[in-house]
Amino acid sequence: MAALLTLNAGSSSLKFSLWPDGVTRGAGGQVEQLGGAARLVFDGGDGEEAREIGPVDHAGALEVILDALAPALAGRRVSGVGHRIVHGGADRRGPARLTAEVVAELEALAPFAPLHQPHNLAGLRAARAVFPDAVQVGAFDTAFHRGHPWVNDTFALPREYYEAGVRRYGFHGLSYEYIAGVLAAEAPELHAGRVIVCHLGNGASMCALKGGRSVGSTMGFSALDGLPMGTRCGQIDPGVLLYLMDRRGMSAGEITALLYRESGLKGLSGITSDMRTLEASDDPRAGEAIDYFVFRLSREIGAMAAVLGGLDGLVFTGGIGENSALIRARAVERLGFLGLAVDEAANAARAREIGAGPVRILRVETDEESVIAAAVRAEV
Known part of the structure; x- marks a missing residue:
């Protein structure tokens, strides 16, 4: 070939x-x-x-x-x-x-x-x-999520909008497909169960996997929803957007630039979108940006556990998920009630298994390129 x-x-x-x-x-x-x-x-x-x-x-x-x-x-x-x-x-x-x-x-x-x-x-x-x-x-990226139950796919808007394509799509699907494949090969009992995958990077989201299939995602109609990201806002009250248009006179283009390029970790810290720089900084705004990021991680892990009806495993992947021991540890420190706890030594050593509780916690390096390559091989 x-x-x-x-x-x-x-x-x-x-x-x-x-x-x-x-x-x-x-x-x-x-x-x-x-x-x-x-x-x-x-x-x-x-x-x-x-x-x-x-x-x-x-x-x-x-x-x-x-x-x-x-x-x-x-x-x-x-x-x-x-x-x-x-x-x-x-x-x-x-x-x-x-x-x-x-x-x-x-x-x-x-x-x-x-x-x-x-x-x-x-x-x-x-x-x-x-x-x-x-x-x-x-x-x-959206294909992996197309089997979502209808309640995880729709908004509470008149039906005509759903039919016109205004629905929850979910993203980072290539990463989640790769992680599901790793679980199937290395931990088949976990693959068959209920797993939350946290893809954390400049773009960040979570996926609820049941039997290796996506049944829920923190991202929705666009890649803005859910978790705060490097420069994207994550979840926001739609009333804020109405206020920005009506009272601040902002155009659609200006709001797009605000939500996609000036918000998230960059907007909260006023410093940078790079988690590595924020972790190394002693600026209190950097610490507050990390605090908010971790708070939303914990909140959404709880939400995805509810979507799954329980939890058998948690996987961290993506640039931040793979490399930040601090974020991995802080994300689960208040989630002991779900059976989550981090082994400090394993976490610091970047081990595959980093959990210390009844629910397994894994750190897995994602490989979207191998998923893409497999798709090409099937066509040539």
């Missing part, structure tokens, strides 16, 4: 992996801190190297990535390119070839995911220009 390439565009990063024989992961990395002092982190097989590349957007990041991959691609034909597409709509339950018809459908969904969808599709266009003969495949 010829080489495959996977592209995973997040709100502040663009991850990539080259699969030189279509199966084995080769060179890869990411361009991180997009929109700011971006840098390329590249691993060609001899360890990671990082270099500053200055301010770039997602399109500029892709140019940097393709330039870095040029030596590894020399003489290799790329037969397929896989793309993480955040929004797949109400009916798409699995990956799809990105034909002109499918792309038109996805472009129409851009208002539902304005921070991600345009970048996902920009990556597709750039990849087509470089690899015109390759099969382009989309793997959708």
